Amino acid sequence: EAQVTQNPRYLITVTGKKLTVTCSQNMNHEYMSWYRQDPGLGLRQIYYSMNVEVTDKGDVPEGYKVSRKEKRNFPLILESPSPNQTSLYFCASSLFSSGRMEYEQYFGPGTRLTVT
Amino acid sequence: LAKTTQPISMDSYEGQEVNITCSHNNIATNDYITWYQQFPSQGPRFIIQGYKTKVTNEVASLFIPADRKSSTLSLPRVSLSDTAVYYCLVDRSSGYSTLTFGKGTMLLVSP
Numbered sequence: 001e002a003q004v005t006q007n008p009r010y011l012i013t014v015t016g017k018k019l020t021v022t023c024s025q026n027m028n029h030e031y032m033s034w035y036r037q038d039p040g041l042g043l044r045q046i047y048y049s050m051n052v053e054v055t056d057k058g059d060v061p062e063g064y065k066v067s068r069k070e071k072r073n074f075p076l077i078l079e080s081p082s083p084n085q086t087s088l089y090f091c092a093s094s095l096f097s098s099g100r101m102e103y104e105q106y107f108g109p110g111t112r113l114t115v116t
Numbered sequence: 117l118a119k120t121t122q123p124i125s126m127d128s129y130e131g132q133e134v135n136i137t138c139s140h141n142n143i144a145t146n147d148y149i150t151w152y153q154q155f156p157s158q159g160p161r162f163i164i165q166g167y168k169t170k171v172t173n174e175v176a177s178l179f180i181p182a183d184r185k186s187s188t189l190s191l192p193r194v195s196l197s198d199t200a201v202y203y204c205l206v207d208r209s210s211g212y213s214t215l216t217f218g219k220g221t222m223l224l225v226s227p
Contacts, residue, residue: 044216044217
């Protein structure tokens with residue numbers, strides 16, 4: 001089954017304790033991205049990657065890191081989490097070929113992060 | 117990036133047709149228009165995409181006028197399960213890949 005998986009689904013942590021949220025897709029998609037969703041603010045893109053070893057900032061990258069060492073994985077790293085990073089996080093992937101991104105993005109189930 | 121403007125919320129009743137309009141005045145020549153649907157605590161789901169005129173699939177229709185400065189998502193005969201947030205996105209078809217979802221339109225369908 002084609003899917004995007006995220007782990008963990010729920011996480012409660014404390015300020016400053018490094019954490020990683022994993023994202024994996026089994027559709028051989030080139031493009032992957034991370035979003036955060038907060039009440040009243042909609043979905044905002046954090047980082048995206050157009051292929052292995054190619055990443056770039058989205059609209060709200062501060063406080064986050066990503067890496068893309070393999071095509072299927074795109075982990076989101078919070079080196080020193082703060083309470084303002086409490087949010088619902090989504091990973092997504094889509095095809096990107098011939099210079100054009102196929103816009104049907106497939107989203108993961110979400111990770112609800114609470115930083116106290 | 118072309119900014120989009122949608123109504124914050126809309127109400128409807130089961131069986132009615134719902135039209136959600138999105139304004140994108142500074143859309144660029146290469147931009148496509150894409151709509152997503154999101155249920156609470158789930159990731160968004162692709163509904164439809166178009167460039168001009170009309171696109172129809174098994175779920176919805178997308179109407180885009182000639183000037184492309186707006187688009188309308190049409191949901192025929194909505195049901196309670198169509199209650200969700202609907203996002204309109206406008207972005208380039210190649211290269212630059214930041215996507216902005218905005219706040220979307222909360223559609224509430226009542227019995």
